[in-house]
Amino acid sequence: EIVDDKVDNLKITINKNGQASERTARITVSATGFDDVDIHVTQAWTPSISADKPYLLLNNENLEFTLKITSNVDYEMELPDWVMKKGSQPDGTYSFELNAISPGERMGNIIIKAKDENFTTKVTVPVIHRERIKKIASWLFDDPSDLTKPTVGKALEMVRNVAYNPDAQFTSVNGPTVSNKAVRIPLNCHFVADHGIIPKEGENNISEYTLFFEFKIPAIGRFYSFFQTALNNEGDGEIFIRSTDPATIGVGATGYAGDVKPGKWYRLYLSFKPGDVKFFMNGELFHTSTTADTRFRLDSAGVILCGGPWAKKDDNEFDVAEISIWNGALTEQDMKELEGVE
Structure with a gap:
């Protein structure tokens, strides 16, 4: 570019060197009556x-x-x-x-x-x-034609103990509100859930999770099992309602608490973290335990819900309107947000 108003009136502009080496150029300036002038340009480069x-x-x-x-x-x-x-x-x-x-x-x-x-x-x-901790599986049982249908996650599997009761059937019943249905879990039967929780790095089983059950029992003086971690269904259930009066919730490793009345709907959260176990009823904390018992660790393949070992002849059927699973241990602050408690 020729700049007329300057003594040094030749302006040379070059582009950035994007190559991985120096590059050179020769600029020849010609004028009538004068010898050509060669300008040699060497441009360095910068690794980029x-x-x-x-x-x-x-x-x-x-x-x-x-x-x-x-x-x-x-x-x-x-x-x-x-x-x-x-x-x-x-x-x-x-x-x-x-x-x-x-x-x-x-x-x-x-x-x-x-x-x-x-x-x-x-x-x-x-x-x-x-x-973050989130709900990764949930079942509401609002469709009488498909009582295994999920609202979050995968469908449940119904398991009937036909050897004990060949006519056992999961049936649709009324839920806690007119717009809400529930399922009646027959005696000695249960669901199996693919919970979808991922173990922590370095662990094979799931040690931190929360299970939620909205349930109603017909009578006290019987056992009602909420879940079983052994997928072969051997050994005792993990948490259940005990056949006592008052009807308390727990197991030996956690201790027992609560007072479940027949014919009344309850919203039970079971929050598990080794050394920090919490039970909430209708959003209120009612029991804690420092147990780190490995019996509460979930198999990565799934969990038995609303049932326990076949040998329990003193169990009873009960109604469930919702089951949900979180992939972490919910806290009291979480309960305030979920249940609106102060």
Whole structure:
């Protein structure tokens, strides 16, 4: 560009060097009656690496992501051990995936750096994978034609002890309100649920969870089992209503509390965390235990609900309007939000 009002009236503009080497050019200035003037230009270069995202925030509903890398040097990537590369495109776009986690958080960095050790150029992209406690399975039993239908998660499996009672049937009954139905669990029968909870890293079973039952019993003086962790249905149930007056809730490892009356609907939350077990009735905390007994750990394949071992001949049928499962141990603050208690 010729700048007429300046003594140094030739302005030369060059583009950024995106190559991985110096580049040179010769500019020839010609004028009538004068010898040509050659101007030699040498442009250095700077190693450059960039990513299209400054950070990544992920959860269990978002387990895949992409990252586009632009660079003028050969590079390599270092990934957290829980991030896996799936593929890449010619334009530098990479796809990644990771596995779901139990409630909590893990953090790491994707580091993209030059392969040549003489270059210190690198980019760090923080990766945060965060999962909150949430309801992951729920059944309301409002459809009499399908008493295993889920509102969240997977369908239940009905299990009948036909050897004990060949005519045992799960039946639809009235629930706690006119718009709400319930299911009557027959004697010596139960549901099996695929709860969908992911074990904590390094664990094979699930140690932290919450079970919810909206239930009604017809009489006291009988046992009513809420759940069983042994999928072979051997041994005692984990938490049940005892055949006493008053009818209390618990098991030997937790102790017993409460006073369940027949013919009345209750909303029971059983919150489990090793060393911190809480029972809530209608949103109110009514029992705690410091037990860390491994009997309460759920099998990753599922859990037996509303039933116990076949040998219990003193059990009784009862009505259930809702069963829900959370993938973590709910707290008193959670009860305030869920049940509206002060």
